[in-house]
Amino acid sequence: xxxxxxxxxxxxxxxxxxxxxxxxxxxxxxxxxxxxxxxxxxxxxxxxxxxxxxxxxxxxxxxxxxxxxxxxxxxxxxxxxxxxxxxxxxxxxxxxxxxxxxxxxxxxxxxxxxxxxxxxxxxxxxxxxxxxxxxxxxxxxxxxxxxxxxxxxxxxxxxxxxxxxxxxxxxxxxxxxxxxxxxxxxxxxxxxxxxxxxxxxxxxxxxxxxxxxxxxxxxxxxxxxxxxxxxxxxxxxxxxxxxxxxxxxxxxxxxxxxxxxxxxxxxxxxxxxxxxxxxxxxxxxxxxxxxxxxxxxxxxxxxxxxxxxxxxxxxxxxxxxxxxxxxxxxxxxxxxxxxxxxxxxxxxxxxxxxxxxxxxxxxxxxxxxxxxxxxxxx
Amino acid sequence: xxxxxxxxxxxxxxxxxxxxxxxxxxxxxxxxxxxxxxxxxxxxxxxxxxxxxxxxxxxxxxxxxxxxxxxxxxxxxxxxxxxxxxxxxxxxxxxxxxxxxxxxxxxxxxxxxxxxxxxxxxxxxxxxxxxxxxxxxxxxxxxxxxxxxxxxxxxxxxxxxxxxxxxxxxxxxxxxxxxxxxxxxxxxxxxxxxxxxxxxxxxxxxxxxxxxxxxxxxxxxxxxxxxxxxxxxxxxxxxxxxxxxxxxxxxxxxxxxxxxxxxxxxxxxxxxxxxxxxxxxxxxxxxxxxxxxxxxxxxxxxxxxxxxxxxxxxxxxxxxxxxxxxxxxxxxxxxxxxxxxxxxxxxxxxxxxxxxxxxxxxxxxxxxxxxxxxxxxx
Numbered sequence: 069x070x071x072x073x074x075x076x077x078x079x080x081x082x083x084x085x086x087x088x089x090x091x092x093x094x095x096x097x098x099x100x101x102x103x104x105x106x107x108x109x110x111x112x113x114x115x116x117x118x119x120x121x122x123x124x125x126x127x128x129x130x131x132x133x134x135x136x137x138x139x140x141x142x143x144x145x146x147x148x149x150x151x152x153x154x155x156x157x158x159x160x161x162x163x164x165x166x167x168x169x170x171x172x173x174x175x176x177x178x179x180x181x182x183x184x185x186x187x188x189x190x191x192x193x194x195x196x197x198x199x200x201x202x203x204x205x206x207x208x209x210x211x212x213x214x215x216x217x218x219x220x221x222x223x224x225x226x227x228x229x230x231x232x233x234x235x236x237x238x239x240x241x242x243x244x245x246x247x248x249x250x251x252x253x254x255x256x257x258x259x260x261x262x263x264x265x266x267x268x269x270x271x272x273x274x275x276x277x278x279x280x281x282x283x284x285x286x287x288x289x290x291x292x293x294x295x296x297x298x299x300x301x302x303x304x305x306x307x308x309x310x311x312x313x314x315x316x317x318x319x320x321x322x323x324x325x326x327x328x329x330x331x332x333x334x335x336x337x338x339x340x341x342x343x344x345x346x347x348x349x350x351x352x353x354x355x356x357x358x359x360x361x362x363x364x365x366x367x368x369x370x371x372x373x374x375x376x377x378x379x380x381x382x383x384x385x386x387x388x389x390x391x392x393x394x395x396x397x398x399x400x401x402x403x404x405x406x407x408x409x410x411x412x413x414x415x416x417x418x419x420x421x422x423x424x425x426x427x428x429x430x431x432x433x434x435x436x437x438x439x440x441x442x443x444x445x446x
Numbered sequence: 447x448x449x450x451x452x453x454x455x456x457x458x459x460x461x462x463x464x465x466x467x468x469x470x471x472x473x474x475x476x477x478x479x480x481x482x483x484x485x486x487x488x489x490x491x492x493x494x495x496x497x498x499x500x501x502x503x504x505x506x507x508x509x510x511x512x513x514x515x516x517x518x519x520x521x522x523x524x525x526x527x528x529x530x531x532x533x534x535x536x537x538x539x540x541x542x543x544x545x546x547x548x549x550x551x552x553x554x555x556x557x558x559x560x561x562x563x564x565x566x567x568x569x570x571x572x573x574x575x576x577x578x579x580x581x582x583x584x585x586x587x588x589x590x591x592x593x594x595x596x597x598x599x600x601x602x603x604x605x606x607x608x609x610x611x612x613x614x615x616x617x618x619x620x621x622x623x624x625x626x627x628x629x630x631x632x633x634x635x636x637x638x639x640x641x642x643x644x645x646x647x648x649x650x651x652x653x654x655x656x657x658x659x660x661x662x663x664x665x666x667x668x669x670x671x672x673x674x675x676x677x678x679x680x681x682x683x684x685x686x687x688x689x690x691x692x693x694x695x696x697x698x699x700x701x702x703x704x705x706x707x708x709x710x711x712x713x714x715x716x717x718x719x720x721x722x723x724x725x726x727x728x729x730x731x732x733x734x735x736x737x738x739x740x741x742x743x744x745x746x747x748x749x750x751x752x753x754x755x756x757x758x759x760x761x762x763x764x765x766x767x768x769x770x771x772x773x774x775x776x777x778x779x780x781x782x783x784x785x786x787x788x789x790x791x792x793x794x795x796x797x798x799x800x801x802x803x804x805x806x807x808x809x810x811x812x813x814x815x816x817x818x819x820x821x822x823x824x
Contacts, residue, residue, distance in 0.1 A: 079571070109496065110496065111567075112490045112564075112567050113490045115571060116491070116563070116564070116566070116567040116571070117571040118488065118491075118519055118567040118568045119518060119568035119809055119813065119814065121680070121814075122680040122682075122810060122813040122814055123570060123571070125680055126682050126683045126687075131680065131682035132679060132680055132681060132682070132695070132696070132699065134678045134679065135814070136516065138515070139497070139515045139517055140497060140499065140514065140515060141496055141497035147514055151514070151529065154532075154536065154538060155532065158532065158535075158536030158537075158538070159536075160532060185494070188494070189489075189490050189494040189496040190497035191497075193456065193457070194456055197494065301510060301511075301512065302503055302510055302511060302512065303509060303510060304504050304509035304510070305501045305504045309504075317510070321510065431497055432497040432500060435500040436497065436499075436513070
């Protein structure tokens with residue numbers, strides 16, 4: 069993956085930076101790769117570029133190969149990954165490239181107001197957008213319900229921000245390299261109650277890519293990591309029609325599928341990368357994945373249970389909160405992180421003794437979730 | 447499929463109009479359908495709506511099911527179809543819904559100038575868009591080369607328009623229900639030399655959907671039609687880097703894959719629906735699919751060989767030219783047309799004695815092409 073942050077590179081070249089690194093890591097060239105599963109969420113709106121798959125394929129030397137663009141809002145490249153896993157598992161392909169790219173900073177020519185409106189395109193066009201609801205508001209509503217049901221506090225949310233900024237300060241590819249404090253977080257301006265500035269992830273530019281190969285070929289590659297489960301579920305849209313919005317049902321359904329495929333339970337997982345677009349989203353995700361008991365997500369963060377030295381480290385990379393969130397690249401970046409952690413190649417932010425991780429990538433009004441499990445090769 | 451034309455219906459409801467018709471035709475309800483493979487090309491840019499898959503799934507009663515949005519410019523829903531075929535063929539799903547929806551008329555709030563700029567997003571962002579190249583220009587360049595190489599004339603192109611308008615006048619779902627003449631076509635204003643107004647397809651609104659089931663289940667449905675081949679290839683972008691742009695290499699590669707899968711050759715095909723976004727595009731496609739000898743596509747149209755009573759009827763539906771082109775719905779609509787023709791249920795525009803058809807759906811600078819073969823159930 070590229071560093072997440074601000075890039076003035078065209079999307080094709082930014083994607084290439086990640087793809088070439090993936091090729092090098094796997095020891096393959098574009099001629100050996102059969103297809104590209106490509107994620108980009110907002111390029112049409114941000115930079116007037118669609119049909120970007122063949123442009124990126126051309127740039128990385130794969131012109132002519134089958135290329136498919138996937139879009140599922142913030143879950144875009146996790147879904148590209150899911151489709152790639154299915155294509156390889158079914159025997160259709162043996163070696164494929166999966167990745168995503170996005171630019172969300174003013175380098176696109178869009179300022180934060182415009183970008184917020186663009187992001188809001190992933191909410192319900194008729195029932196939500198006209199009310200002025202944007203994504204800080206969507207997750208604020210979910211989080212407020214969690215606070216009401218379980219007594220989660222703003223301090224708990226601040227603890228998630230402090231943890232993820234601390235983690236991110238160890239990750240040279242993170243957008244934010246600095247730590248924060250509970251006091252600073254609670255002092256920030258309100259974005260959407262209960263979220264203050266430090267509860268919100270940034271708009272980032274970046275790309276991530278992985279080479280995925282069949283089980284039969286895996287041992288001919290250096291340091292393969294097994295994909296043992298990929299679940300994918302959606303939920304009703306708009307938000308107001310969900311019976312219990314704060315439980316994020318799609319995440320629970322997707323996690324259940326993934327655990328079943330892998331033949332494991334949440335208790336068997338060593339670490340997680342979850343979709344913390346807002347601190348509250350991490351609280352909900354940690355519970356939906358079964359890593360923390362329902363209602364205790366905020367408390368667990370405050371107690372250090374989800375810190376890198378806790379019993380279930382969450383977002384050792386810094387998460388979306390500190391690593392950054394180039395939408396269409398985020399899901400693929402989680403797969404990169406799981407791969408490097410399981411290999412023991414995560415550098416300064418390497419976790420101790422981890423062999424099985426789970427990634428949770430969410431799109432829209434908690435309406436699409438993909439949960440992937442990766443582990444040391446059996 | 448819905449009528450193609452102008453619709454003031456929200457995208458979810460417009461998609462629903464096609465999906466409910468597909469459910470009724472197949473005799474299934476949303477509970478029996480396992481997944482949605484969904485195409486929409488430009489909704490983010492036209493109506494600020496992304497992550498539309500779960501919104502459409504919710505509207506048709508499929509909330510919670512896995513839903514994926516595909517985008518490949520004008521080849522968007524053919525690629526959704528390809529992915530659905532692969533998912534069913536691999537045993538992952540037995541019954542799925544595939545479809546697409548788009549609105550491109552001023553009902554979106556965008557006028558023709560804005561829509562032309564939006565469409566141009568599917569060309570190369572750095573090398574083509576800044577030159578002012580839009581899609582009439584892209585296909586004009588390809589067609590000019592064909593004229594140079596093979597002596598194709600503006601009269602030949604006009605004959606394609608006359609044929610497809612004639613065909614469309616028999617199709618009550620076509621955007622344009624009126625015939626035209628060679629004189630009228632050659633009298634129209636120039637859009638991009640050699641194309642005049644009647645050489646260009648319209649911006650349309652519309653939706654199309656099909657229910658796709660496994661081979662094992664097919665005989666429990668009324669009037670199933672077999673999908674025997676689906677090819678998918680891309681080509682280098684930008685246009686200027688293609689060695690021989692007018693041969694549309696992606697189409698030839700995709701057709702070759704599809705024919706191989708089906709175990710047939712072009713000579714075994716009874717009729718075709720091809721991507722005639724411009725008259726010249728039909729000429730190129732008829733040759734790339736092997737239906738007409740190279741260089742003779744225009745002559746064949748002028749001689750009536752590709753008319754509904756010719757030896758290889760092309761675009762009996764009216765094609766994009768007369769039926770209309772709601773981008774993300776076009777590929778799925780071709781599949782609907784092939785199904786109805788093979789079943790003998792195409793009404794006034796039914797062809798005589800056809801049992802095998804080929805569909806050709808193209809995206810971007812001739813950079814993505816999906817070719818599908820459907821035939822009477824063996």
